Amino acid sequence: MTRKEVLLAGALGAAFYFLRPEAISREAVPVEVAKPPAPPATVHRPTGGLWISPAELAALPPSGSAWSALLEAAEGDLGTPNVADQDSSHDVATLACALAAARTERRDLRMKSLNALMSAIGTEEEARWLAIGRNLGAYVIAADVLDVRSGPIYEWLASFLTRTLRANNTDEQITVANWPTGSNASAQVGFVTAALCVYTGDLDRLATFWDGFRRYCGDRTSPVAQTSNSDAWQVTPSDPVGIQDRGAVKNGCRLDGAIGNDMSRGGDNVCSPLYTQYPWVGLEGAVPAALVFARAGYPAWDVGGDAIRRALGYLWFLRQTSGNEDWFDGDRSNECIFLVNRAYGTRFPCVLPVGGGRTFGYSDWTHAPGGAALRRKHPEPRTNGAAAT
Numbered sequence: 001m002t003r004k005e006v007l008l009a010g011a012l013g014a015a016f017y018f019l020r021p022e023a024i025s026r027e028a029v030p031v032e033v034a035k036p037p038a039p040p041a042t043v044h045r046p047t048g049g050l051w052i053s054p055a056e057l058a059a060l061p062p063s064g065s066a067w068s069a070l071l072e073a074a075e076g077d078l079g080t081p082n083v084a085d086q087d088s089s090h091d092v093a094t095l096a097c098a099l100a101a102a103r104t105e106r107r108d109l110r111m112k113s114l115n116a117l118m119s120a121i122g123t124e125e126e127a128r129w130l131a132i133g134r135n136l137g138a139y140v141i142a143a144d145v146l147d148v149r150s151g152p153i154y155e156w157l158a159s160f161l162t163r164t165l166r167a168n169n170t171d172e173q174i175t176v177a178n179w180p181t182g183s184n185a186s187a188q189v190g191f192v193t194a195a196l197c198v199y200t201g202d203l204d205r206l207a208t209f210w211d212g213f214r215r216y217c218g219d220r221t222s223p224v225a226q227t228s229n230s231d232a233w234q235v236t237p238s239d240p241v242g243i244q245d246r247g248a249v250k251n252g253c254r255l256d257g258a259i260g261n262d263m264s265r266g267g268d269n270v271c272s273p274l275y276t277q278y279p280w281v282g283l284e285g286a287v288p289a290a291l292v293f294a295r296a297g298y299p300a301w302d303v304g305g306d307a308i309r310r311a312l313g314y315l316w317f318l319r320q321t322s323g324n325e326d327w328f329d330g331d332r333s334n335e336c337i338f339l340v341n342r343a344y345g346t347r348f349p350c351v352l353p354v355g356g357g358r359t360f361g362y363s364d365w366t367h368a369p370g371g372a373a374l375r376r377k378h379p380e381p382r383t384n385g386a387a388a389t
Contacts, residue, residue: 050198050292051141052372057102059370066365069353073362074100074109081120083135084127090120091138092356098142099362113142114153121156129176130168133188133285136160137359140195158200161193179212181227182242182261184278187216187285188359194292203296210298213289216242217304230264242282246305257307257314259283275326279315280333284359286311287336290343291367294375301343301375309344312337316348335363342367343374 049056061067073096081090094116101109117139124132140157148154164173168185179190190213197206215222218241228240235248235255248255253271259279266273290308293300301308312328319327330337330349335357337350354364366372 049372050144050195050295052099052145052366054102054147056372057099057145057366060103060365060368062103064365066353066362066368069355070096070362070365071100073097073356074112078112078116081116081123083120083124084131086128086131086134088131088135089356090116091135091142092359092361094120095138095142095145095360096356096362098145099366102145110146113146114148117143117146117148117153121152124165126166128166128168129174129189130185132160132165132176133185133190133192134359137188137192137195137288138361140192140199141360144195144199157196161196161200161202161205178209178224179216179226179242181229182216182240182259182282183229184262184282184285186226186261187242187282187289189285190216191285191289191292191359194289194296198292198296206293206296210293213286213293213300214303216286217307218243218245219304228264229261230268232268232270233258233260233263241304242286243304243307243311246310254314254317257310257312257317259311259314272322273318275322275324277326277332279311280336281358283308283311283336284333284357287333287339288360291339291374294343295373297376299375306344308340309346312340312346312348333357335361338363339367339374342369 062071073093076093078093078097079088079090082088083091094113097109097113097116100106101113120139124136136157143153143157161176164175166172167174176189176193177186178193179186190209193209194206194213197203197209211222212224215224215226220236220239220241226240226242228234228237231237232250233244233255234240235244235250240260242259242261244255244258244260246256248258250270255270258270259282262276262278262282263270263273265278266276287308290300304310315328319325328349331351334350334352335354337348338352338354340346341348341350352364353362355361367374
């Protein structure tokens with residue numbers, strides 16, 4: 001299939017976008033959103049900007065609470081790089097530094113972020129793929145923002161598409177898999193591989209990983225097969241997916257939007273699961289993956305009947321029916337919640353500013369209204385004018 005180069009959008013609106021740090025949306029049920037036009041069949045190679053382009057960055061205001069949170073992280077101690085440590089935060093701090101450097105054109109911040117990227121090289125030794133999924137994506141975005149297209153940083157990042165590392169549950173050395181399960185680890189690695197494909201221009205491989213993402217989102221027409229660790233949380237155990245089908249019910253209980261593999265960590269009672277954080281961990285991979293695919297021209301926000309939106313809706317449903325606010329507290333993964341609200345026009349609770357998250361951060365600055373596009377063709381979400389209920 002022929003893929004054409006496209007010119008990135010010019011500077012978007014320069015209107016300032018102010019958000020109070022204490023602001024929080026009050027309504028959480030999704031409103032109806034008009035569907036955007038289907039993207040072209042041809043997938044385009046972005047000319048830079050897998051996450052945000054230079055023109056989009058230039059249009060963002062260096063002011064407001066979201067910017068202040070980003071700049072504070074950029075000017076602070078970025079920490080110690082350790083890609084093999086799945087709980088490392090050096091990657092997201094490096095991303096903040098790279099974004100601030102690109103927006104302000106400050107040489108000190110540019111050198112600081114480049115040095116941070118260089119210092120991470122080699123710290124992935126003995127890592128599980130899970131750690132790569134949690135730590136590498138922000139580095140890839142940072143390198144893209146800094147326009148690193150060759151040299152040791154580029155070569156190091158690109159190598160993860162072909163190298164072997166330790167499997168998550170065994171000591172076996174394996175190459176990166178294509179969304180092999182509906183689990184959080186699969187989603188986070190899926191985010192990294194999508195970002196790497198766009199960053200390196202490997203669009204054939206990106207198309208293959210798109211099939212994996214489709215399966216995760218419940219599209220059973222995808223040729224990629226997935227495994228599940230619990231039949232209880234699969235609507236169709238013989239044909240498992242990550243996010244369960246629109247309108248799905250099992251044993252009289254709602255499964256619509258449940259992330260099957262991760263919900264199983266809350267037990268096998270689909271009517272009254274015990275609380276588990278793992279659906280959010282999975283969304284910390286699936287949401288940024290959706291953004292990367294959507295900016296590359298794929299209908300990632302729409303696949304699986306708005307699967308990403310439905311996944312958040314299911315967690316809100318559990319909060320409402322169980323009375324346990326831990327299921328959706330508006331603070332955990334709020335960098336993801338902000339993107340979902342922007343992509344779908346929903347009003348899920350989201351504490352601002354979002355700051356840095358586990359796999360990325362600062363989306364309330366980069367992808368605020370007037371900022372970076374959430375898809376290649378991205379009309380602003382429209383509502384039906386009715387209040388959410």
